[in-house]
Amino acid sequence: MARGEVAELFGEDALTMDSFFRMLGTRKIAEESYALLKDEDKEVYQAYADGINDYVAGIDLMGDDPTGRLLPPEFLTFGITKETWRPWSPVDSICVLKLMNFHLSWNWMNDLTRESIKRLHPELADMAEEISPFHKGFLAKLTTVLDEEDLKAWDQYSDKTLLERYEAAQEHVKKASPKFTYTEYKGKPAQIPDGTVGKGEPVLGED
Numbered sequence: 001m002a003r004g005e006v007a008e009l010f011g012e013d014a015l016t017m018d019s020f021f022r023m024l025g026t027r028k029i030a031e032e033s034y035a036l037l038k039d040e041d042k043e044v045y046q047a048y049a050d051g052i053n054d055y056v057a058g059i060d061l062m063g064d065d066p067t068g069r070l071l072p073p074e075f076l077t078f079g080i081t082k083e084t085w086r087p088w089s090p091v092d093s094i095c096v097l098k099l100m101n102f103h104l105s106w107n108w109m110n111d112l113t114r115e116s117i118k119r120l121h122p123e124l125a126d127m128a129e130e131i132s133p134f135h136k137g138f139l140a141k142l143t144t145v146l147d148e149e150d151l152k153a154w155d156q157y158s159d160k161t162l163l164e165r166y167e168a169a170q171e172h173v174k175k176a177s178p179k180f181t182y183t184e185y186k187g188k189p190a191q192i193p194d195g196t197v198g199k200g201e202p203v204l205g206e207d
Contacts, residue, residue: 004019004021004022049087049092053088
């Protein structure tokens with residue numbers, strides 16, 4: 001979203017949002033912020049990015065030593081594969097922080113609208129809060145902008161309950177997960193994938 005590239009996934013319906021964030025220049029600001037960082041801070045961001053990319057690169061459903069068996073659900077939902085995955089960069093991490101900053105000040109639109117109403121239509125000044133709500137007394141009247149038709153258009157609609165979908169996903173993940181054998185490693189509890197106990201290298205443990 002911060003890069004202004006959501007339309008690549010959702011089509012022309014997302015162009016307005018992409019245009020908005022490109023106009024804000026979130027990506028450009030993130031690049032400028034990264035350039036001003038100290039070298040040690042850049043190393044931290046790079047290490048984080050390397051960790052993400054190594055994890056994605058190491059995912060293998062049938063491999064002997066994978067970082068994971070399946071890509072996260074959102075990858076599958078949007079048709080992103082290891083081949084089409086765009087490697088994460090330090091600037092992407094800063095973009096996320098900038099996007100968080102933006103969302104933490106999401107009421108700027110309401111503030112601007114209320115102030116415009118008060119200045120251009122003084123007779124409506126007392127109703128400005130109700131017209132463009134932010135106060136908790138009026139926010140409850142707001143409704144979502146998404147409906148079933150939107151979800152169907154994105155092929156995300158399901159008539160199953162949220163609990164049913166969650167339970168179905170649990171079964172899917174459980175079947176794809178490697179089986180573990182509990183043992184000890186250096187005197188501590190550890191979990192070793194079946195067939196690798198003899199290696200003495202725990203995948204998960206308090207080592």
